[in-house]
Amino acid sequence: MPEAHKPRHGSEDWQQSYEQGTTPWDSGLVDPALRTVIEAREIAPCKTLEVGCGTGTNATYLAQAGFDVTATDFAALAIEKARAKATAAGVRIDFQVADLAELDVPAASVEFLFDRGCYHCLRREGRLSEYQKMVKQVVKPGGRILILCGNADSPHEYGPPKVSATEICSDFKKLCRIERLAAYHFEDVGGTEGPLAWQVLMTRR
């Protein structure tokens, strides 16, 4: 299996990927599904949390669009790069180096939770219940959630962890109302078509 596609577990593994540059997900481009939601004004500027923000491309985009962003990742190098990106763009973001299960975010304070590529990792590591607990704790009832994750309908073995539509519905049915569950493709460096993915837009019950 190519190094870029090896499964990662724990913050040290992820930190090492950022050190070695084996980060195929880090296209440097704003995710097209996020851009569509924001440009269509499906979600207006509000108190926002991004989990697993990586090097901060999407967090910076949201801050530039007027969102009040807290962006978190447990890989310290990713956050260092994200801070530099936000500073260069002239936006203020509250960055936290923290495991998703130990965030310093007030209960029920988040109006928009954004996640590109973190939920599917927690799931693969058998930590789904911690992800659900985080959603339950920090997202305000009525708050919106956009999760972008790997799609089990992909014909390829490589790529991000894969989740089926049935699994997504089962994982979130108690906590959220699913508004949209649609297939799309992640974008790779240069804007080329990346792995098959899901965009999951939900409202916290």
Ligand SMILES: C[S@@+](CC[C@H](N)C(=O)[O-])C[C@H]1O[C@@H](n2cnc3c(N)ncnc32)[C@H](O)[C@@H]1O
């Ligand atoms: C596939 S990458 C996506 C990064 C970024 N969202 C992007 O689209 O470029 C997943 C990110 O989640 C972070 N991550 C994985 N598990 C985590 C956890 N338990 N707590 C915090 N961050 C985590 C990794 O460090 C990595 O930056």
